[in-house]
Amino acid sequence: MTPFGARLRALREQRGVKLADLASAVQVSSAYLSALEHGRRGRPSAGLVHQVNEFFGLIWDDAEELSRLARLSHPRVTLDTAGLSPEATEFANRLAATIRKLPPETIARLADALDAPP
Structure with a gap:
């Protein structure tokens, strides 16, 4: 699971929102949202993060935190150590x-x- 996926699932559970209802509202498939929640898809687009923020009514610090988590949520990391010790x-x-x-x-x-x- 990714940081974004964990937060998305927590938001849904706290607010009693079904995966299918959120998917419909942000115009993606339930399978895609499920894959995001389980860390089987890469980081979401900024547009999707914005839609999720709007759906849940997140503003200021909460919205920025979700955006930060999305940026840190690529499940397959590549690390270039060329030129390092x-x-x-x-x-x-x-x-x-x-x-x-x-x-x-x-x-x-x-x-x-x-x-x-x-």
């Missing part, structure tokens, strides 16, 4: 090989390290 390349490859096995608390610690000032 050998350690950076090794780290990227090790992370790619092991990310599915990492417990949530380890992922949270790595995310905290990325958010820390350099």
Whole structure:
């Protein structure tokens, strides 16, 4: 599941909106929305994010947060380490090989390290 997919599902559940009803309102298929929610499709377009924001009446910080999550929701990431140190390349490859096995608390610690000032 992607960050956008998780938030979209949470919004639907909080507001009692069926997948088919949201799909109809934003003029996409239920299968496409389901794939977005489950992380089987890439990040949604800015237009779709805008439509979802309008459907749920999200404004200001909530709308920006949904847009931010959409930008961070590509399920197949490509990382170019050309020109970086050998350690950076090794780290990227090790992370790619092991990310599915990492417990949530380890992922949270790595995310905290990325958010820390350099």
